[in-house]
Amino acid sequence: MRRLWGRLSSVNVQKAVWGLEELGLPYERVEAGGAFGRVRDPDYVALNPNSLVPVMEEDDFVLWESNAILRYLARGHGDGLLWPENPREAALVDQWLDWQATRFTPSTRDAFWQTVRTPPENRDQAVIDRSVAASEECAALLDAHLMGRAYLVGERFTAADIAVGAAAHRWLHLDVPRIERPTLRSWYERLAARPASSVALPPLS
Structure with missing residues (x-):
């Protein structure tokens, strides 16, 4: 199970979504941040104490910071499609x-x-x-x-x-x-x- 928290109007969420789509990875996106709120809710703060988007959950693994998410996806999936071996x-x-x-x-x-x-x-x-x-x-x-x-x-x-x-x-x-x-x-x-x-x-x- 892979879940991405964040509204698509956020440039940081856009990066994570783009990476997921390029790699063809299944995911669920949950609206959060901006007008959608949720980022100050205790269950969200437990995922990301910064109260920012995006956050990605992958089974029992939680990751925040958009470029960290993008690096993780690119390095770990797609057999080098988005990340050079050199x-x-x-x-x-x-x-x-x-x-x-x-x-x-x-x-x-x-x-x-x-x-x-x-x-x-x-x-x-x-x-x-x-x-x-x-x-x-x-x-x-x-x-x-x-x-x-x-x-x-x-x-x-x-x-x-x-x-x-x-x-x-x-x-x-x-x-x-x-x-x-x-x-x-x-x-x-x-x-x-x-x-x-x-x-x-x-x-x-």
């Missing part, structure tokens, strides 16, 4: 997972919250501008890295593309002025064409 390529996947968590997603967070989840009359344009500027730095780095590459690591799709692709989905759909970066856009469209991504990446909300 140790240096595997380290590069780890590098991009960490970059997504520490740089790319944090840079977009304020612009996302201000433009998607804050009423127009309450938005702070200065906060949006700072977030967009930080996001553009990340987008430029990503665009430069992808030149001449189909995917982030090696010659094939990996867990790195899932994590960074989910963050790129958010960035590229924000209603903000944005520098068009054709290489980044082409990579994202390649990911968006994958059937698993259509399950994992709904419109922003």
Whole structure:
């Protein structure tokens, strides 16, 4: 039995769902977080004391932190489908997972919250501008890295593309002025064409 707790509007839940779908693993997703609540309930806190989503239960094993879930799925299932056997390529996947968590997603967070989840009359344009500027730095780095590459690591799709692709989905759909970066856009469209991504990446909300 595999259960994933979390609402699909969360970029962190999206990563876990995308990994599960790519690997063809059966799972049940339970709505939690945001308007669905539950994350402060004692039974949920017993699973994740941070009161955040996602959480994955697999029989008697409980795991939280989205990139930890993604790593576990990619390393343990699919016979290397999402995780390279080459140790240096595997380290590069780890590098991009960490970059997504520490740089790319944090840079977009304020612009996302201000433009998607804050009423127009309450938005702070200065906060949006700072977030967009930080996001553009990340987008430029990503665009430069992808030149001449189909995917982030090696010659094939990996867990790195899932994590960074989910963050790129958010960035590229924000209603903000944005520098068009054709290489980044082409990579994202390649990911968006994958059937698993259509399950994992709904419109922003």
